[in-house]
Amino acid sequence: MAKRIVDLEIAHRLLGGGPVTLIVTRYRGRANVMAASWLTPISMSPPLVAIAVHRDCLTHDFLDRTGEFTVNVPGRDLMERVRDAGMLSGHDVDDKFEEIGLEMEAAEAISVPVVVGCLASLECSVLDAYEAGDDHTLFVAEVVAAQAEEEAFDDTWLLADPETKPLHHLGGHAYAVLDQLISAELGAEAS
Numbered sequence: 001m002a003k004r005i006v007d008l009e010i011a012h013r014l015l016g017g018g019p020v021t022l023i024v025t026r027y028r029g030r031a032n033v034m035a036a037s038w039l040t041p042i043s044m045s046p047p048l049v050a051i052a053v054h055r056d057c058l059t060h061d062f063l064d065r066t067g068e069f070t071v072n073v074p075g076r077d078l079m080e081r082v083r084d085a086g087m088l089s090g091h092d093v094d095d096k097f098e099e100i101g102l103e104m105e106a107a108e109a110i111s112v113p114v115v116v117g118c119l120a121s122l123e124c125s126v127l128d129a130y131e132a133g134d135d136h137t138l139f140v141a142e143v144v145a146a147q148a149e150e151e152a153f154d155d156t157w158l159l160a161d162p163e164t165k166p167l168h169h170l171g172g173h174a175y176a177v178l179d180q181l182i183s184a185e186l187g188a189e190a191s
Contacts, residue, residue, distance in 0.1 A: 018039075018040075019166040020074065020082055020169035021037070021039055021071045021073055022035060022071075022082060022085055023036045023039075023051065023059055023072075024069060024070045024072060024113055024115060025059050025062035025068070025069045026111065026112045026113065031096075031104055031112070032058045032090040033085050033090075033096055033115065034059045034086065034090070035085040035086030035169070036053070038052040038136075039052075046142050047142065047146075048127070048142055048143070049122065050140050050141075051139050052132060052137070052138050053137055054134075054136050055137060056135065063126060067126040068110045068111060068123075068124065068125055068126065069112055069126070069141070070107055070112050070115075070122065071122040072115040072121045073118055073121070074115070074117070074118050074119065074167050075118075075163060075164060075165060075166060075177075076162070076165065076175075078102075078118070082169075083173065084100040088100060102115055103115070104116060107121070107145065108123060108147070109123050109145035110123045110144065114147075120148035120149065120153060121146065121148075122145070123145040124141035124144065125144050152164035156181070158181070159178055165177040
């Protein structure tokens with residue numbers, strides 16, 4: 001199999017493919033939402049995640065001020081809204097949720113809302129922040145609560161129903177959903 005050179009400006013896409021998320025922040029009663037794929041778990045105990053946010057984003061400003069956010073995992077039915085959340089800046093509109101057609105509801109443990117219709121959500125409290133690269137900040141946060149749709153998740157994503165598969169961002173305007181669950185333990189497809 002032949003290999004090709006990958007332009008370094010898109011090399012990060014080689015590590016992509018994880019679920020795209022909708023990050024919600026709130027400051028002084030105003031909620032903001034952005035699409036984000038640059039998020040990763042970094043510890044199981046305590047449960048920690050890290051998210052990279054560009055300093056020009058309204059999300060960055062709200063994170064600096066409040067230290068709380070929710071991570072929301074959408075399914076394929078929200079693909080256009082995810083795209084719009086990634087393309088529209090919260091600096092340019094008063095209510096980004098209304099502008100792109102998303103609804104929110106109260107979270108369980110923090111004051112920042114979750115996105116209605118997502119397959120899962122994690123409620124996070126920022127512990128630390130680090131400057132990184134081209135004007136990004138890496139926020140490290142503890143997950144203080146998490147919920148998932150029973151039909152979509154049971155210790156792992158179930159993938160049985162096309163409507164309950166998490167949406168994955170591959171880069172640019174390319175998205176995907178996982179096709180099948182396989183098990184290394186069994187060496188065969190899981191049912």
